[in-house]
Amino acid sequence: MRIPDFKLERYFSRWEFSAPYLLCTSDIEGWRMSELLELADPEARARWESLTLGYTESTGLAALREAIASLYPGLSAGQVLTFAGAEEAVFVLMNVLLGAGDHAVVTWPGYQSLHEVARATGAEVTLLPLKEEEGWELDLGAVRQALRPNTRLLVVNFPHNPTGALPGPATFEALCALAVERDIYLLSDEVYRLLEHAPARTLPAAVERTSRGISLGVMSKAFGLAGLRVGWLACRDAELLRRCEAYKDYTTICNSAPSEVLSLIALRAREKVLARSRAILDDNLKRLDAFFARRADTFHWVRPRAGSVAFPRLLWDMPVAAFCQALVEREGVLLLPGDVYDFPGNHFRLGLGRTQLPEALARLERFCDATSG
Numbered sequence: 001m002r003i004p005d006f007k008l009e010r011y012f013s014r015w016e017f018s019a020p021y022l023l024c025t026s027d028i029e030g031w032r033m034s035e036l037l038e039l040a041d042p043e044a045r046a047r048w049e050s051l052t053l054g055y056t057e058s059t060g061l062a063a064l065r066e067a068i069a070s071l072y073p074g075l076s077a078g079q080v081l082t083f084a085g086a087e088e089a090v091f092v093l094m095n096v097l098l099g100a101g102d103h104a105v106v107t108w109p110g111y112q113s114l115h116e117v118a119r120a121t122g123a124e125v126t127l128l129p130l131k132e133e134e135g136w137e138l139d140l141g142a143v144r145q146a147l148r149p150n151t152r153l154l155v156v157n158f159p160h161n162p163t164g165a166l167p168g169p170a171t172f173e174a175l176c177a178l179a180v181e182r183d184i185y186l187l188s189d190e191v192y193r194l195l196e197h198a199p200a201r202t203l204p205a206a207v208e209r210t211s212r213g214i215s216l217g218v219m220s221k222a223f224g225l226a227g228l229r230v231g232w233l234a235c236r237d238a239e240l241l242r243r244c245e246a247y248k249d250y251t252t253i254c255n256s257a258p259s260e261v262l263s264l265i266a267l268r269a270r271e272k273v274l275a276r277s278r279a280i281l282d283d284n285l286k287r288l289d290a291f292f293a294r295r296a297d298t299f300h301w302v303r304p305r306a307g308s309v310a311f312p313r314l315l316w317d318m319p320v321a322a323f324c325q326a327l328v329e330r331e332g333v334l335l336l337p338g339d340v341y342d343f344p345g346n347h348f349r350l351g352l353g354r355t356q357l358p359e360a361l362a363r364l365e366r367f368c369d370a371t372s373g
Contacts, residue, residue: 003120006112007340015334021360024336026161026309028195028224028277028353036225036262039269047261058253059245060232061260067267068232072205072215075234079207081241082260084252086191086218086231091117092251093214093233096243097153097185098123105146106155107138109162109311109341114155114189123152132302132313132345136165140174147182154179157189158203159196162341162349163311164304166201176209185240187214191231192307194222194274195281201305207234214240219263221308223273224353228259277353281308284357288350291361298368308353311338314346324348326371331363 016022040048047063059065060082068082069075083089090113098104100122106115108127118125126146130136138156147154156175159166167175179186188206196202206213215234220226235241266273285303292301292312300313314320321337328334338347354360 001120003116006116007342008112008336011336011340015328019328019332019334021331021333021356021363022354023333023351023357023360023364024309024349025351025354026192026349027220027226027351028222028308029280029355030227031224031266031273033262036265039272040265041268044261044265044268047264051257051261053257056254056257056260058248060255061264064230064260064264064267065232067264068217068234070267071217071270072207072234075207075236079236079238079241080232080234081244081248082230082232082255083248084231084255085220085229086189086216087113088248088251089216089218089231089233090114090189092244092247093187094118094153095121096240096247101150102152103148103150104153104155105143105151107157107160109338109343109347110157111161111189112341114157114187118153118155130160130163130165132163132300132311132347135302136160136163136311138165138167138171138175140171140178143175144178147178147184151182151184153185153187155187155189157191159192159304159306161189161192161307162309162336162338162347163302164307164309166196166203166305166307169203172203173209176206176213179212180210184212185214186210186212187216189216191216191218191221192309193217195277195308196306197281197285197304199278205234207236211236219266221353222277223263223266223270224277225263225266228256228263230255230259230263277308280355281352284352284354287358287361288352291365295365295368304352308351310350310352311347312350314348316346318346320346320348327364327367331367333360333363333367335364
């Protein structure tokens with residue numbers, strides 16, 4: 001396999017652990033271990049205290065898969081397969097489903113592995129652009145036009161990274177129906193699901209709506225537990241999950257035992273965990289609304305509908321990469337230029353989920369005041 005460098009991760013490897021103010025991360029502020037353990041029910045606490053650090057089940061701890069399945073009405077633990085993060089799940093699924101002669105359609109801009117891993121299998125990939133002037137809405141007509149007779153996989157990501165877009169229920173239902181009509185798999189990257197800014201807008205998971213739907217989830221985003229490296233696929237196609245399980249024997253084989261138990265604790269206490277995440281987002285969104293109202297001559301702001309990221313556009317006659325470089329060097333504030341997505345325009349990714357956002361935003365504003373566009 002030959003695969004290009006992951007531009008986003010290479011960018012983060014340079015700055016993430018040296019820049020003091022991360023204003024572009026996609027996760028929610030991480031939990032402290034002591035605070036998470038306080039949420040454990042007696043059974044989970046006993047699991048933690050008696051944990052043996054040996055190999056775990058390749059499919060994932062049974063109790064953990066039950067907790068994950070409870071996120072999807074009608075699903076059972078046997079329809080969930082866990083991985084070492086969502087990235088591994090994407091890698092395994094793409095390699096199981098795709099190969100030379102196949103075709104995939106992927107929304108764009110987006111997380112690079114969703115299209116580059118597909119390409120690396122030998123499949124052809126069509127990128128389906130979301131458009132700022134349309135509010136980053138999914139165009140079903142464009143989806144249909146992009147499909148081919150050899151299309152095997154349609155990949156969407158809602159709530160969307162990096163724009164925060166979220167289709168309405170009718171659009172999502174039509175998308176699921178299209179997958180059934182064309183007999184193609186629908187990989188729905190739902191790692192930001194449950195972070196809708198208006199909870200009533202929460203869409204059903206793809207796995208709930210169609211047997212062709214595959215829902216991708218992870219502990220990193222909505223649950224604020226990126227360090228656990230636990231992700232999953234939820235799917236009603238037993239043979240596909242079996243093949244993914246077999247492929248996983250060549251990647252991680254199994255998950256970290258402590259991470260599984262800590263994930264179980266968080267999922268069993270998910271209402272408290274999600275309430276914390278939503279409170280951080282609500283507070284930060286209010287600050288951002290005020291900031292972008294003040295700086296309307298500097299940035300174009302399409303307010304995200306869901307998730308923990310947004311994709312504003314710099315209005316100055318200055319390349320966004322140069323803007324981001326100067327900002328991190330002078331103020332220690334890290335933004336992610338849209339160049340890492342190979343997406344045209346002067347966009348940058350803004351993270352909404354960290355508690356240091358107020359100070360980072362103040363430094364960004366000071367930089368804007370001192371810098372001529």
